[in-house]
Amino acid sequence: MKKCGLFILLFIVLSGCRQTPFDGHAVIDWVDFIKWENVEYNGIYSGVLADEKYIGEKLGTVKYKVADNVTNPNYKIRNGDAAFHEKGTEIFTINGQPNLIAVKAASQINGYSVYYSRDAAEQQWHFKNVPLDKVNKIEIYQPYTSEGNKLLSTYTNHEELNHILVLLKNSEESQNFQPNTEKGDPDYFQIVLYTDEPIAYKFDIQYDGASYYWYPWDTAILSNEIETYLKKK
Numbered sequence: 001m002k003k004c005g006l007f008i009l010l011f012i013v014l015s016g017c018r019q020t021p022f023d024g025h026a027v028i029d030w031v032d033f034i035k036w037e038n039v040e041y042n043g044i045y046s047g048v049l050a051d052e053k054y055i056g057e058k059l060g061t062v063k064y065k066v067a068d069n070v071t072n073p074n075y076k077i078r079n080g081d082a083a084f085h086e087k088g089t090e091i092f093t094i095n096g097q098p099n100l101i102a103v104k105a106a107s108q109i110n111g112y113s114v115y116y117s118r119d120a121a122e123q124q125w126h127f128k129n130v131p132l133d134k135v136n137k138i139e140i141y142q143p144y145t146s147e148g149n150k151l152l153s154t155y156t157n158h159e160e161l162n163h164i165l166v167l168l169k170n171s172e173e174s175q176n177f178q179p180n181t182e183k184g185d186p187d188y189f190q191i192v193l194y195t196d197e198p199i200a201y202k203f204d205i206q207y208d209g210a211s212y213y214w215y216p217w218d219t220a221i222l223s224n225e226i227e228t229y230l231k232k233k
Contacts, residue, residue: 028073032045032083033081033083034062034081034082034083034085034101034103035081035082036059036079036080036101039119040118040119041117042115043113043115044114044116044199046125046126046202046203047125047199047201047202048108048110048192048199048200048202049094049108049110049200050194050195050200052111052112054097055094055112056095057092057093058090058092059091059093059101060080060091061080061087061091062080062085062087064080064081064082065082065083065086066081066082085113092112094198095198097199098120099116099117099120100114100199102114102115106148107149109141109202110200127168127203127216127217128217130195130201132165134195135161135194137154137156138155138160138161138193138194138229139154139155139194140189140190140191140230141190141192142190143188144188152189153230164191167225168191168216168222170223171214171221172221173217173218173219177219177221179211183209186207187206187207188204189206189207189230190203191203191205203216205222205230207230212224
């Protein structure tokens with residue numbers, strides 16, 4: 001099965017549900033979505049807003065948060081509904097990107113969650129879509145800390161950028177790889193590749209104590225040389 005990160009299974013269907021044995025209500029596992037003006041937008045998990053300067057006009061606000069509030073599996077989502085954003089969350093355009101929208105989200109790198117229209121475009125933020133010759137900055141983050149996404153390093157030097165990209169490009173696919181969890185959960189990092197576009201590419205890198213691995217599409221093993229760039233600079 002193809003893997004594109006920790007949340008890939010959420011892209012398969014709009015929602016899944018199961019009946020609870022106690023109250024007969026369904027527990028629904030929602031995809032991260034926003035519906036606006038009859039268009040459904042899905043969250044971009046492998047992309048982040050590159051800079052707040054790309055935020056355009058305010059479209060409106062979320063009218064209803066369905067997660068934790070909707071237990072009817074036959075519920076039909078409506079304009080203004082969002083899976084996980086609270087009522088009143090502001091929705092913005094992204095300059096020059098008519099099929100994308102954004103909402104403020106303090107938990108996200110650069111402060112926004114970004115969404116793409118399912119009607120107009122397929123997701124195009126996999127590593128194979130990165131214009132490697134246009135990458136002008138790389139950031140390394142440690143996610144899930146008490147401080148949120150902790151910035152460890154920033155690289156803009158041409159030689160450093162090229163070396164990092166070569167390490168990513170030369171990673172070896174290993175579909176049957178199983179991380180070693182004997183000593184607990186792996187260490188998590190996120191690498192963000194910036195170009196001149198409003199959406200930067202974001203990928204998870206994990207380390208199980210022996211191997212660095214990531215998900216450009218299938219699971220791929222990285223050279224241990226990547227460790228040099230994952231340390232706080």
